Structures are given as structure tokens and as C-alpha cells.
Amino acid sequence: MVGGSKLCWVSMAAKPIRRGELGLIAHLRRQPQRGFAQLTLGIGDDCAILKPPANSEIVVTTDFSLEGRHFLRHTHPARAVGHRCLARGLSDLAAMGARPLAAFLSLALPEALAATRAGQRWVDEFLAGLLTLASQHGVPLAGGDTAGSPSNHVLADITLLGSTPTGRALRRSGACPNDVVYVTGALGGAAAELAQVLRRRRPAPLRDAERHPHLLPQARLAVGQALLRRGLATACIDLSDGLSTDLRHLCAESHVDAVLEAARLPQHPLLARLPHKAAWPLLLHGGEDYELLFTAPPTVRVPRRICGVAVTRIGHIVRRRRGQSEPQVLLQQADGSTAELRAGGWQHLTTDH
């Protein structure tokens, strides 16, 4: 692991192995590398070789998961860190309506972590979290890189490749005035759970995924694929930076403005216990819910559930104000009054807004 080596059975097995590496290799070897039609050649060469479906385009995304920025080792269970590492990339594929092809993991471990039994367990759990989610979505881990971390931080970077039928990928840029704005699932849950997690001194045991919107987010791949297949959406983005920021992104790329209806926003159950003043910022600005935000023409009938996931109408698109280059999002209250909703500026490890 010192210096760095490609994820490669032979090269890693041929060198003196530290505990951290052993766990890494053992985990990856247990993973089935065959049985993926799209994977011509997996780990063990200079590159992996993928065979994309005919008449398709390739979509690509990369996402850091850096200790101290995206997670803390003393509050986040290792399994959740591995799950979240992959989920971030899967959610980007979902927002394009793509089917996953393969994942690539670059992973740098601190010397101290690789040298202890507890550290090895941490790496094993991290990989188990990542590979369990990969397996649920039929995504092979096809390669990557390993290195010793230059500090005491675990550093991961995930690359996801997916495919969409040529010319059909969902984009941020297709929303038109009068389109209706929809969101999947519920909002603010991840930020609410993060606040709980940061109050802990050690990681708490994981329960069902539904109870962990922050620790075990679910990428909406099936919904995104259904939106593409049925031709429902004019534009789509995943909610990683929070509703107020990501709707602005969509409006910016589509050169439109938007109006959100406050009373329609679907609130995550974790917000129910909080006073209104505490819940509202999480709902509007809380990041990392990894739900899909999309637009559809008013003439299109969008079901209330897609692939088992609730879909809620939360607003509509309006023409960009004349002469303005920056998008504007208005928040409309039940009494009809409106005010500008500014981007909340989500930061991963804080919940101050």
C-alpha cells in the first residue's frame, strides 16, 4: 500500500502484505468478477475493459469521500461510509436516467489504520458497505487505485460509469416555463440525521435503511430509469446540495426561474419532532437527501408513485425575469405570499444555515 499500486490481485499478493491490504484483497476477491455481461476485463490489468450496450452513450461521474470533509471516523460507522461513498455516484447516474456499468475506487489508507486489527476491521466494514450496495444494483467494482494516505485521513474517490440510450440521457437543461416541478421521497431527513450523528461520541449500530437517510441514502436509480424510459421528465437533478441550491442549478442550466409551494414540500418523518424553526432550514437547504428533483410538462400525467417511491408535485417553472442572468427561486406560502428563496449553501459536516 506504501507508494501506491493498481488494484491488481497479482501485484498486491506478490508484495509483503499489511493487514489493511489483506482485508482489501480478501474482500475484493470474494466479490464475483464474472457474470457481468458488460465487464470484459476487471481488476488485474493496466485498465478495466467494458463493453457498453449497443446504441448507447456513456455517462461518467466522480465523487470524493474524504474523512474530515464527508465523514468522521468516530461518528460514522465504516459500513455507512462505504455505502455513502458509492451512493453519491449512483445518485448522479440516477439523475441522468442511466443504468450503472461499473464502479472504480481509489482508496488511500493511513499507515496507522493499515497496521492494526481494528483498522483492518474498519476497512473490511467500509468495503462491505460499498460492495453490498454495489451488489444490490448489479454494479461490478472493476478497478481503481490504492495508496498510503499522506495524513491520518481515509481518502476515497469513486468513479461511476453508466449507460443511457443515445440522445436520451436526462439533463438539467430541459425545463420550460409552465413545467411542473416534482421531487421523489421526502426532504430534510439526511440533514436531520447528520445533526444526530454529530452529537454522538461513537458510531451507533445501523438499523433499516429507511431509518438512516444520512447514513444509508438510497439512490433513485429505478425512478431515474423509469423517467427516461417513459419520457416523463424534461429536466432532472439529484438533491446532493439541498433543494434551494439544486433547484437553482436546474434553473440556471435551463435558463428559467421557479416557484416552490411551501405547503407541498414533503417533510421527512425525522423532522416531525423538531420545532418548525429548526425543521424548515433542513427541509429547504439540507443536503445529501439524494432524492431526484425533476420537471415535466403540465400536460403529462406523472404518477404519485414510481417504482414504489413517492413522487410529489412541489412547484412550477416560470419564465426567466427579463434581463436577468442569474436564476431566481420563489417560495410561495399557503396564503399566496411569496419571497425569494436563496441558495442555502450546504456544507457536508455542518448543519448551520
Added chain:
Amino acid sequence: MVGGSKLCWVSMAAKPIRRGELGLIAHLRRQPQRGFAQLTLGIGDDCAILKPPANSEIVVTTDFSLEGRHFLRHTHPARAVGHRCLARGLSDLAAMGARPLAAFLSLALPEALAATRAGQRWVDEFLAGLLTLASQHGVPLAGGDTAGSPSNHVLADITLLGSTPTGRALRRSGACPNDVVYVTGALGGAAAELAQVLRRRRPAPLRDAERHPHLLPQARLAVGQALLRRGLATACIDLSDGLSTDLRHLCAESHVDAVLEAARLPQHPLLARLPHKAAWPLLLHGGEDYELLFTAPPTVRVPRRICGVAVTRIGHIVRRRRGQSEPQVLLQQADGSTAELRAGGWQHLTTDH
């Protein structure tokens, strides 16, 4: 940059911008994003969209470039760090005989770097080095991720996608007994220059690339593509970990052994000034030369130059010893005596072997 955001004009421009980000955006905006037939959609959405050539497979590689592991800020010029970051990935594509499709950069900068004018210059120079090399090879920077570094280290991870005609990619696994072993260029130069670089207190000015085998390595893309097109090579690998280690990798994947002829090994001019005892380990074990090591049947006529690059015959492949699972590489001296050549175990920032 705090927290993290996709490389996205709109999202980055909409937030308060720090110096480091400004440089990043300015540089990336100056880069032409149009004019690449394979790039349907570049930076600015949840994913980039690529259209690979018909009847092709996709090859993928990821490579960390971590400060303190792969480079030092006080000895390596920023431009060289950016160049090397991309060159590592391009060399992996070369070893498959692939044509580059696109690059994706995940980049985490320390707060202190993003906050100063000198830091901004460093980032500008880093990106200039990366983008100049990308432009030389017609590779668009199609996306990536940015984050604040959790320590005082610059952290980069590069993903390269390339394409090869279906079923034609060069692999490590095709070498057969009696095949001849060839290498491009010269060996040991990168390790020799690294030793010079590490003795410095500050980065020295860069001259022509030929004088900088460590700081400005040249990925052998044209040679790799020619080997594939002309059907010359049975197996291929790039020399990133050093001759002794990488030839073992090739032998392991091909289930063969190999014999190297000491007198034939092409020595880089930088080794000429060193005593034999100092030069020899660099030649055999020095990493990061990024030359191609390949095998061809003895009946195939391999030119002495391919695409202007010297190609030298340095040994041959032999049958794996009976009952042995690990590959063996023998080094044969001019007098006919042989000894086993063990893998040297290259580490990026040391030259001790």
C-alpha cells in the same frame, strides 16, 4: 470549495468564490469544451456524456496523485505535478493500445493554498500542466469533483477513459514461451531525476521534456496504438513500478517466466554519470519511466523505431517452471551466467532499493 461541489460552472460561480476556486474556474473555462466529437456533454451536469466510437470497448483507469506520496510541493514544480497526474493515466491507456476519450479530475485543495495568491498560482500552474498535456493528446477534461482537503496536502485523483476496437485491447495476459520481450525508450531516467529533485530545496525551472523523465514523462500512446493496429504485441504493460516488478506482473498474468539480457537493457543518459553500482538498481527497479514493455512472437518483425520512439529487444519469454505458481524473471549476463531478478518494490518518493 468547502464541503465539495461538482465541477460545474453554474454552481461554483453562484457561491462565494475563493482565490483557489477562481483560478480553477478560469482555467477550466478557457479550455475548449466543444470540438470533441466524443463529448456529448461536458462539465455542468450530474454526469458527463460520452459517445464512444462504434464497435469499440471502453477502457478505464484511475490514479491518485497525493502530495507527500507522489509529489512534494517544495521540490516538484506545480506544472510538472499536473503533467504527471494526467500522464499516469494516459500511460495506462497506452498500455492497452487505446485512444483517449476523456479525463475526469477529482481535486482537493488545502484551505491555506486556496487562500493565498501564491496558492492560486500553484493551482493555475498545476492545471496548466495537466491541460497542456491533455491538449497535446486531444483529451477533454470532461468533469470531476472538488473539495477542501482535510489536511495540508493537495489530493488529486485522475480517471481516464479510452476506447479500443472490440476484442483488440492489449493485455498483460497474452505472452507465450519463445515470445521476444521489447521495451520502448530508455530505462532508469525517472528514478535518476527523482533522486536529483529530492536533493533540492525548491522546484527548479523546467526545460525540454526529454531532459525530465521524472517531471515530464511521455505516455507512449502512439506506440501502443500502433502495436494494436499492426497486431504486433501478444502482451503489453506500462513501466510504472519498474522493470523487475512490471515484467513479473506481465509474466504472472500470462503464466510464463522470462529471461532478461543485461547487456541489452537501454540505459537512460541520466544514468551515464553514475557509478555502475548506483545506476544498475535504477535501471532494473526504478519506477515511473512510463515506457511500454511488450512481447511479440519471434516470427514477427518488430521495427527498431515505432512512431519515432526507439524499441529495444531485451529478452524472451520461457515456459513457467513446473509446479510453480509464482513467476520468475532471470537476468542473464553477457558471459551467459544467470541469476533470479527479484521485484525491486519501487516506492514513489524514495530511491532506496
